[in-house]
């Protein structure tokens with residue numbers, strides 16, 4: 001089975017509780033401490049097996065193989081990936097059966113993560129996620145006053161649009177944001193704006 005490690009918690013001793021997202025399930029697994037184990041890390045894509053036992057509700061994680069990409073060793077790129085994947089864990093917490101959309105989205109990101117500024121991949125993917133969940137407000141109606149936004153758009157958490165004058169925060173040009181919401185492209189945003197969008201994403205899914 002293949003999946004992405006979205007969370008690692010320390011259990012007693014050096015044992016670990018590891019959460020993995022696969023195509024249609026989210027698994028909480030247990031790994032006993034052992035020197036013979038391969039190294040694992042948050043964000044790794046792995047091939048693995050689960051061993052169920054009558055003694056525990058949590059299956060044991062076995063035969064782990066890291067399905068590595070070259071960029072996994074690039075510190076900054078990996079760090080952004082780990083931040084991003086952690087939001088999936090928080091967002092899907094306690095849901096066992098998940099739609100395969102989430103795994104497929106991670107697959108797409110994992111492939112594209114090395115191509116460019118990974119924050120662009122993250123934001124474009126996050127917009128797809130919002131759309132999939134029916135939470136993408138591409139009508140550009142202000143969240144605060146409920147009137148149409150004609151030019152500068154400010155974004156709240158989960159990319160909720162509002163007038164710049166209504167929430168007094170950073171703002172973006174409407175056509176650029178429309179390009180992002182409709183075509184899932186960050187092409188028209190410069191790196192400074194990308195950083196702002198990333199900060200908004202980091203407020204939480």
Ligand SMILES: [Zn+2]
Nearest residue numbers: 142145163166
């Ligand atoms: Zn408004």
